[in-house]
Structures are given as C-alpha cells and as structure tokens.
Amino acid sequence: MAGHENMFFLIGLFISGVLACFGQNGLNTTMPDRLDVLTGSCVQIPCSYDIPGKHHYTFNSTIITSGVWIKENTHFYRHPDNVIFNSSKTVNRYQGKITGNMSQKNCTTVFFNVTTNYTNIYFFRIESQPFLATDIEKSVKIVVRDFPSSPIITVSGEVKEGTPVSWNCSAVAPCPEHPPELTWTLPTQFTSENQLQENSDQTKSVLSTVTFTPSYLHHEKNITCTAVYPVGTSNKRAEHNMMLNVSFSPKDTSTSISPADPVSVGSCVNLTCSSTANPPVTNFTWFKISEGKTTQVASGQSYTLNVTVVDGGLYYCEGRNSHGCGKSNEVQLAIKGHEEPVNPKVFEIVGKTLGLIFLFSLIVFFAWRRRTSRLPSGFDMTDRSQGLVGMNSPVGTVCSNQAMVGRGNQ
Numbered sequence: 001m002a003g004h005e006n007m008f009f010l011i012g013l014f015i016s017g018v019l020a021c022f023g024q025n026g027l028n029t030t031m032p033d034r035l036d037v038l039t040g041s042c043v044q045i046p047c048s049y050d051i052p053g054k055h056h057y058t059f060n061s062t063i064i065t066s067g068v069w070i071k072e073n074t075h076f077y078r079h080p081d082n083v084i085f086n087s088s089k090t091v092n093r094y095q096g097k098i099t100g101n102m103s104q105k106n107c108t109t110v111f112f113n114v115t116t117n118y119t120n121i122y123f124f125r126i127e128s129q130p131f132l133a134t135d136i137e138k139s140v141k142i143v144v145r146d147f148p149s150s151p152i153i154t155v156s157g158e159v160k161e162g163t164p165v166s167w168n169c170s171a172v173a174p175c176p177e178h179p180p181e182l183t184w185t186l187p188t189q190f191t192s193e194n195q196l197q198e199n200s201d202q203t204k205s206v207l208s209t210v211t212f213t214p215s216y217l218h219h220e221k222n223i224t225c226t227a228v229y230p231v232g233t234s235n236k237r238a239e240h241n242m243m244l245n246v247s248f249s250p251k252d253t254s255t256s257i258s259p260a261d262p263v264s265v266g267s268c269v270n271l272t273c274s275s276t277a278n279p280p281v282t283n284f285t286w287f288k289i290s291e292g293k294t295t296q297v298a299s300g301q302s303y304t305l306n307v308t309v310v311d312g313g314l315y316y317c318e319g320r321n322s323h324g325c326g327k328s329n330e331v332q333l334a335i336k337g338h339e340e341p342v343n344p345k346v347f348e349i350v351g352k353t354l355g356l357i358f359l360f361s362l363i364v365f366f367a368w369r370r371r372t373s374r375l376p377s378g379f380d381m382t383d384r385s386q387g388l389v390g391m392n393s394p395v396g397t398v399c400s401n402q403a404m405v406g407r408g409n410q
C-alpha cells in the first residue's frame with residue numbers, strides 16, 4: 001500500500017529532521033552563562049564543545065566543520081533570520097569570526113561592532129556532514145550596554161596602620177583585544193601593574209594590584225580604581241570609589257581641665273580626656289604625678305573631683321583600644337590659697353639651688369663650728385618636702401558620680 005509507505009517515509013523524515021535540528025544532545029557546548037558587552041566594542045564568546053560517545057561515529061573532526069550561531073531560539077528552520085553567523089558563509093548578519101580551532105573542539109567566537117540590538121541569547125550548532133547538531137540545552141546571554149560596569153575593588157584582610165595591605169581591582173574584558181586600562185587614585189605613593197586574567201568561566205578580566213602601608217592619616221580617605229575601555233577612537237570610563245577604614249591606636253590624646261583657674265578646696269573640678277582612635281577608645285585611665293611618683297587614680301572619659309588639699313598636682317590620661325594606647329599632655333590642678341604644687345622641673349632647679357646654698361652653708365658651718373652649734377636656715381627645704389611626702393597617701397575624695405565610665409562610648 002502506497003499510502004502506508006508514504007506515511008512511514010514522512011514520519012522518518014520528521015524524526016530525522018528533529019534529530020538534525022535539535023541534535024538530541026548530539027552536541028555539548030561549554031560557554032559562559034552571560035556576557036556584558038559595550039556598544040561599539042567586540043565580544044569574545046569563550047566556547048568549547050564535545051560530542052557524546054554514541055554520536056562519535058558520525059563525527060569526524062578532521063573534516064572541515066561549520067560553526068553556526070543562532071539567536072533567540074533553536075527553531076532556525078522556521079526563522080532563518082535567527083541564524084546570525086555561519087562560518088561557511090562569507091557574508092553574515094553579524095560581523096564575526098570563529099577564532100578557536102574547531103578541529104580541536106574550540107568554538108571560541110568574536111563578534112565585532114556590537115550594537116544594543118545584539119542583546120539576546122545565543123545557541124551554537126555544528127554542521128559537518130553527515131553530523132549536524134545544535135546544543136539546545138546551553139545558551140549564552142549577551143547583554144549590550146552603552147556604559148561599562150564598574151570595576152570591583154577587594155582588600156586582603158584588615159586595614160590597619162603600619163601593616164602593608166593589598167588591594168585588587170578587577171574589570172571585565174569582554175573584548176580581550178581591547179582590554180580596559182586600570183588606574184588608581186590613592187592618598188599615597190604606589191606602584192601597580194595591569195594583567196589580563198582568565199576567569200573560571202574562561203571569560204577575561206584585567207586585574208591590577210596595589211600594596212601600601214596605611215597610616216591613620218589615610219582613614220576616611222578615598223581610594224579609586226578607574227577602568228578606561230577603548231571603544232573605536234574614544235574611551236569609556238567606569239570607576240569604583242571606596243572609603244578607607246584604617247584601624248589605628250589612639251592619636252591626639254589630650255586632657256582638658258574645667259575650670260582651668262586655681263580652685264578652692266570643696267569645689268568640683270572636671271578633667272576630660274579626648275582621643276581619636278579606630279575603633280574608638282574603650283578604656284580611659286587617669287594618672288596623677290606627685291612627688292615624681294605616678295599613680296593611677298581613676299578610669300572613664302571624664303574624672304570629676306571634689307577638691308581636697310592633697311589633690312593639687314599634674315594629671316594626664318591614657319586612652320586604649322584594641323590597637324594600642326595613647327598618652328595625653330599633663331594638666332595642672334592648682335588649689336587656691338595653698339602653695340602652688342611644684343612643677344618637677346622647677347622643683348629640680350630649686351633643689352639644685354638650695355643644694356648649693358646648703359653646701360655653702362656647710363662650709364660656713366664648719367668654719368664657725370668652734371664658736372657656735374646653731375643650725376643653718378638651709379634645712380627648711382628638707383622639712384617642707386617631708387611634709388609633702390606625709391600628705392601623699394590618701395587619694396582625693398570625689399563627687400557623687402565619681403567618673404563617667406567611657407565604655408558606653410561606642
């Protein structure tokens with residue numbers, strides 16, 4: 001019966017057509033999922049393929065194979081316009097070139113003069129009679145933009161003063177023949193170099209690395225990486241700005257005293273410590289220098305005293321964070337109506353002078369020894385300092401809220 005034969009023939013034709021069009025997984029391609037491209041530039045699609053075992057017998061890689069790129073979907077027989085590149089043809093809808101060696105299963109392709117209407121998904125097909133196959137399971141999405149995406153800055157580890165740190169800046173290079181040029185803007189001297197790198201999906205990127213040793217002066221300064229893409233005769237720029245967050249030990253630690261004038265016994269004096277540090281100071285400690293002896297007297301950012309006669313003297317504070325500590329200047333707490341506490345330097349000069357007087361007095365004393373046993377006036381000084389030592393032990397009474405602990409500062 002001729003009708004049956006015709007039907008079987010048609011079914012056979014249909015099946016072989018389906019096999020030819022869809023390949024039935026006769027082709028496995030490897031390419032990136034997505035490529036971001038600049039208008040007017042080129043795009044390189046890294047591509048490789050493999051023929052699964054059961055289809056090997058029809059595929060002979062030494063026979064010249066044509067590579068075909070199809071946009072949107074694989075139904076090119078219904079939409080012949082979707083075939084945008086066929087390596088067997090000299091004129092194609094897209095200007096391009098298969099730069100990979102097809103005999104070595106490399107289907108890497110470059111398209112030139114990309115326009116925004118190239119934004120689409122693309123499938124790859126091989127035609128190498130009698131082998132015909134399209135990979136229907138894998139496509140690459142090409143997204144064309146007028147402006148490049150920003151490069152990406154990454155940092156190795158913690159940025160802290162005195163420790164060299166490396167910054168990487170990476171920019172995609174979809175058209176590796178015209179890669180972007182990367183430049184840095186930093187608050188310090190530096191050297192850097194650009195290199196083209198291959199990513200895990202075979203796409204290319206330009207990487208630039210700089211290393212420098214940050215100081216606390218670089219804190220909150222900007223660091224910028226600029227990528228300049230050559231497109232035709234002009235350039236397109238994109239940049240990444242990043243504010244440095246340098247951690248550092250306390251700097252500019254200083255003490256202020258309020259009121260600054262001499263105070264009378266029984267009044268309140270407020271000592272305040274300030275410091276810049278990153279992270280902020282968590283522990284302020286107060287010290288008093290008296291008689292050349294330093295004693296820790298309080299903690300907390302401010303220290304308030306209800307002044308007693310023994311509180312006069314020099315005070316300073318120390319600020320501490322996880323990176324170290326900073327010591328402030330010394331301020332003097334002077335008490336009205338009492339002897340001005342003696343500055344150590346003044347004390348030294350007075351001591352030396354009195355010492356000389358004492359020596360002179362001794363000589364006079366020995367000269368006069370035979371006639372009289374009266375004590376010379378030079379011993380006054382010794383009396384006075386002994387008196388001060390005796391007063392050193394009790395620490396000054398403080399006002400109700402002794403010291404506001406600076407720990408709740410953060």
Ligand SMILES: *[C@@H]1O[C@H](CO)[C@@H](O)[C@H](O)[C@H]1NC(C)=O
Pocket residue numbers: 060061062063
């Ligand atoms: C592949 O084709 C070449 C050239 O036609 C031929 O010499 C070779 O034997 C073929 N190889 C296979 C495995 O069929």
Ligand SMILES: *[C@@H]1O[C@H](CO)[C@@H](O)[C@H](O)[C@H]1NC(C)=O
Pocket residue numbers: 066068076083086087088089127
């Ligand atoms: C690719 O070009 C060849 C040669 O012109 C042609 O035989 C083949 O049908 C074309 N393939 C597609 C999918 O258009």
Ligand SMILES: *[C@@H]1O[C@H](CO)[C@@H](O)[C@H](O)[C@H]1NC(C)=O
Pocket residue numbers: 048099100101106107108
């Ligand atoms: C494929 O060809 C491209 C372009 O010629 C080349 O850059 C790439 O290294 C090749 N890939 C492999 C796996 O050989």
Ligand SMILES: *[C@@H]1O[C@H](CO)[C@@H](O)[C@H](O)[C@H]1NC(C)=O
Pocket residue numbers: 101102103104
């Ligand atoms: C492609 O690869 C084949 C086999 O490895 C080699 O004979 C041929 O010279 C290569 N073609 C090019 C253009 O490199």
Ligand SMILES: *[C@@H]1O[C@H](CO)[C@@H](O)[C@H](O)[C@H]1NC(C)=O
Pocket residue numbers: 095112113
């Ligand atoms: C297309 O690109 C090629 C190579 O990049 C260039 O020489 C040519 O001038 C471009 N053509 C147009 C129309 O932009």
Ligand SMILES: *[C@@H]1O[C@H](CO)[C@@H](O)[C@H](O)[C@H]1NC(C)=O
Pocket residue numbers: 093115116117118
């Ligand atoms: C894409 O758009 C350009 C103008 O931007 C036009 O000249 C070209 O024909 C279009 N190409 C396709 C394949 O639609």
Ligand SMILES: *[C@@H]1O[C@H](CO)[C@@H](O)[C@H](O)[C@H]1NC(C)=O
Pocket residue numbers: 154155156157166167168207209
């Ligand atoms: C910078 O890039 C190099 C090379 O890829 C890598 O070894 C290093 O870990 C990267 N450093 C940072 C901070 O990302």
Ligand SMILES: *[C@@H]1O[C@H](CO)[C@@H](O)[C@H](O)[C@H]1NC(C)=O
Pocket residue numbers: 222241242243
């Ligand atoms: C630092 O960068 C920010 C944006 O990240 C910007 O607003 C600021 O003006 C920049 N500062 C300087 C000094 O360039």
Ligand SMILES: *[C@@H]1O[C@H](CO)[C@@H](O)[C@H](O)[C@H]1NC(C)=O
Pocket residue numbers: 266267268306307397399400
């Ligand atoms: C200081 O202490 C004295 C005695 O303890 C008290 O009488 C006086 O009111 C206190 N002064 C202040 C300002 O707290």
Ligand SMILES: *[C@@H]1O[C@H](CO)[C@@H](O)[C@H](O)[C@H]1NC(C)=O
Pocket residue numbers: 270271272302304
């Ligand atoms: C001391 O000075 C600090 C900072 O100016 C202030 O916060 C605090 O209230 C003052 N304490 C007293 C008791 O005046």
Ligand SMILES: *[C@@H]1O[C@H](CO)[C@@H](O)[C@H](O)[C@H]1NC(C)=O
Pocket residue numbers: 245247278279
């Ligand atoms: C800067 O670093 C410090 C300490 O490492 C951290 O506490 C702080 O949150 C960071 N600041 C910003 C703006 O990232």
Ligand SMILES: *[C@@H]1O[C@H](CO)[C@@H](O)[C@H](O)[C@H]1NC(C)=O
Pocket residue numbers: 283284285299320
């Ligand atoms: C603050 O620093 C002082 C002096 O270094 C230390 O004795 C004290 O234990 C510290 N306190 C805290 C809470 O870290």
